[in-house]
Amino acid sequence: MSDNLPNQNIFAEYLIDSVNVIWDDRRVPHIFANNEHDLFFVQGYLHAFDRLWQMEFQVMAAGGRLSEIIGHKALEYDKFQRRIGMMRGAKSVLEYYQQDSLMLSSLKAYTNGVNTYINSLTIDQYPIEYKLLDYAPEQWTLRKCALLYMYMAWELSGSTNDLAHTKFLKEFGMQDYMELYDFNSPLLSPIIPRETSWDFEPIKIVKPEKVYMSDPYGDGIKYKPNPNNGSNNFALSGDRTKSGLPILANDPHLNLTLPSIWYENHLVAPNLNSYGVSLLGVPCVIIGYNKDIAWGSTNGMNDVMDFYDITYKDKSRKEYLHDNQWKNIELSIEKISIRGAKTVFDTTYMTHHGPIMSHDVFDKMPRFGSAVAIGRAMK
Template sequence: MKFLKKLGLFLLVLILLLIISGFIFVRLHKPDYSGEKVMAGLENQVEVYFDNYGVPHIYGKSETDAFKALGYVHAQDRLWQMELLRRIGSGGLSEVFGEDLIGTDKFFISLGIDEASKLTVSNLNKNSEAVTIINAYLEGLNQFVEEGPTPVEFYLTGIEKTKFTVKDVYNIMGYMAFSFAMGHKTDPLLSNIEIKLGPEYLEDLEIHSNPNTVWIKNHRHGEGNAIGNSVTAMVTESLNKLKLPLFEGSNSWVLAPQKTKNGQVIFANDPHIGFAQPSVWYEAHIETPTYSKYGYHIAGIPFPVLGHNREIAYGMTMFENDDVDFYYEENNPANDDQYKLAGNWVDYVIITKKIKVKDAKDVDFTFKQSVHGPILNGIADQIQNETPIAMSWIYTQEKNTVVDAFYEISHATKLSEFTSALPKIHAPGLNIMYGDAKGNIGWFATAKLWDIPDSVNTKLVYGFERRPSLQKDFLPFEKNPQAVNPPWNYVYSANNQPDSIAGLLYPGYYLPENRAKRIVSLLDPKNDWDKEDVAEMILDVNSPVHLEVLHSLLLLIGEADLSAVEKEVLDELSSWDGTYSLENVDGTIYTRLIYYFLVNTFQDELGKEMFNQLLSTHLIKRTIAPMISNENSIWWDNVNTERIQENRKTILIESFKDALASLEADFGTKIDDWKWQKVHTLEHGHPIGQVAALRSFFNVGPFPVDGTREVINNMAFPYDSTGFYKVSSGPSTRRIIDFSDIENSSSILPTGQSGNPFSPHYKDQAEMYINGKFRKMMMNEEEIKNKAASVLIFQN
């Protein structure tokens, strides 16, 4: 008995020690939101007031002091996120996650982001104001790297903290530019379809602009072989598994004073980005004698990509222009290290890099580069023994002044200063949205757009003939799509097709008209908008386009010989209003039906792998509605049934029956049990949360969530055979700025400010976000200081 008592006492003491140790560990590894710290190189004291949601309000006597403080507080909440983002462009993920990421590292190394960043940094004016601010931010960030507690993720992955450099800033921007691009997913796939099936199979895919859809209107002042494109599919899959943010789409609209109740501009923006934990944006408010901005920052980049102050507001959506091209190269039969250029055999550039791999030997990686770009063959096992194919990406091929542009944008005080910075954004293509206190509104498509000859189809891999000239003629920026103070008194973007550019419809990977059509239908008739109305609109989950598609489906399916249950479901669908609320069942039926329509229409010709690649593109989103209205499409016939000639009606009826059988198998025969909340959920995944035992600690959610693909509240998900729609991307913030009441402008983040799981702000906004709530973006100095949850002071 004495032994058991002693053993029990020992175990009790051990448990208490573990609890105490855990408590001390958590205390030591929380972000410091209060107290005083010495910061080297400060000219004057900087005060940081944290509000109830952990947003820092930074007050300094100079910009360099304020941005040093920003670097520190940004790092203490997001250092792990910064670490991962800087590693992507330089091919450093295998060092953290092991051999599974070698292919992804090879791809990003071959893209040339890191080399382009080195070149850009070597040519920077070290004395420029932008570089001075970047260095100040990095000094604060690196002080935290040296002195601050190590985030728990570094312990779990076994990597060391190291200082950040200016090159890291540009590498992070390079990854973000890549995540905007859709050409790497789409062009090889379309070429494969043409090669495998014939050009007639491309005719019914929405490759080109549709003149019958809603376009964004311009307004100016006064005027060979099949391609193994599974490499890029593999890269995208890897990044999705790591829960790293990929940019997908976005909404924004800006209302002129004539459209608002209070006679001042109202600005709304919700960029759509892949959900991750932490979410992509870090909010920070900075006030100095020369700078005032409430901004949204990407980890490791000092200048806000979204922001506002009392004079102007700006934001963005994705332009979706085509800035990636692929070229077949012709090898010299006598020398594989040469290719044909202008009729002559020239040497490939041979590049060798070393990749560090966790728990394994370093990997030496060699790849070839033509004048067009890296040769994708051989960068991973997916492409071997094929005609060489080069990938050309404008981001790495033109002078990079994107970071300078965002410095100037964030420092602009009026429309003319703002617009003068925009030509410096060569890639990625962005729709920059603008509004100001003087009543000006604007939309500007920013990218370097080349003057494409009529003979060139940018959506297919360029063959040996009929390829564009090496020397591209770029359009002057004033020819880019834009609208400034248009007579219809609003501007908007939903990533849809813009109106003509220099007399041509510029090729791109634009999203369908669904969101645009809804936005225009809501904005046009109403001229007394206020902030509350805009908040309701930004949460809208209704799809008129889905209703139009459904109407066509009902007419065709209703002619079939249906069972009693099938007729009941058809009656249920006929009363649907197109809204995707949690209690709705019609959206569940419709979405399941659309998936089986896609399977039964495309998979027999494409095969499973190419079909899944098609599902991952914006192209399929554009194709659904036109295809269902197209009675004579070549895709309707199932090539696997030799004696039967399927048509649109037979495919849609088959899809309807498949959808119902699937729903009954999942939820039973009672239609009321098929609610949207059972199938449509959102979980914010952390890279470490992919380990099952750590999921509940690092991940946030899952939550049932309303919305769906391509409604204004765009909660998107990949189609797959499970019938359960795990939301992968959506509004990365919802911002509403009312210039009639600037201090009560509102916002929300999907989870919280902090990426530190020990912080109280790790997920304190998650349920608010799901429930469509907003919080104030505080700008009033007296209110900020009086209501601050905590104060952190940096001393020199």
């Protein structure tokens, strides 16, 4: 972060009209633009002005490219990121971006703003982290925006209790399991009032005649998720506040980082006026308020990963059984460049579910490790 705020006129070829930025006494930028394109362009420019190295380093980490910067010591981490499919996921996110013209135009404007700042730098103006690590910033791309999305998705959902729950269920049975892990707990109160009547016929769920139970034994559980992790929020009616106005409290419970994952800013355009925090690498306000409403975001801690036992046709492990058919195992080969060393090619074995977990990489990740079902496919 630079201590010197830009207080001069800056001319950029991508701007449609003039934009004013006012910095308050807390160093929060208030951006006033005449259109949303220019608004998000300047937001990208200021994100890069204050946090360029953080922006780039976190998406390099997400995409499994840290070895390019810090060498061989990051290789296992990079393999892990490649094998769980962060780059494959980013490709899918990019395809989704292409379907929404408003989102795509905002991201392109933001990306041009980031690159305008990068291109304005001389080597001696690089943030100090680049000088210490002796490398130069890359151009920002839409793929990097998508990688930030994947980074946040993994940060909020990249843990699992499946192995522990399967062991408990197999050892003690469904009745004891439901006493501890009731899916219909009265503590889980929905936003929609419970007494709401639904005028439709629910889809009938067809239960299988026989439930398959995986054998979880032999897999040690070294890692257990932090029981204090989670998110919470609450709202107060104006009837209960001193000001008479409602209050929204939002606590996302993300990891404590330095610099912060958040960037506080105020965005103003003809049809937009919002204040709050944004994520470095994408436009808009993620948590904040406007003249009408306030909004927040918390993690529901939903189980979004599943693991599948694999039945191989033979010892070659080139085919596996699914729906009474033998399907080919596909190989995804990743090229990992390593600073000061030879390039490494890493192979991920893929099923239609997803990648097959392997001891050589997944056991070495302290957050993941053998809390997952090694040797099974992850979806």
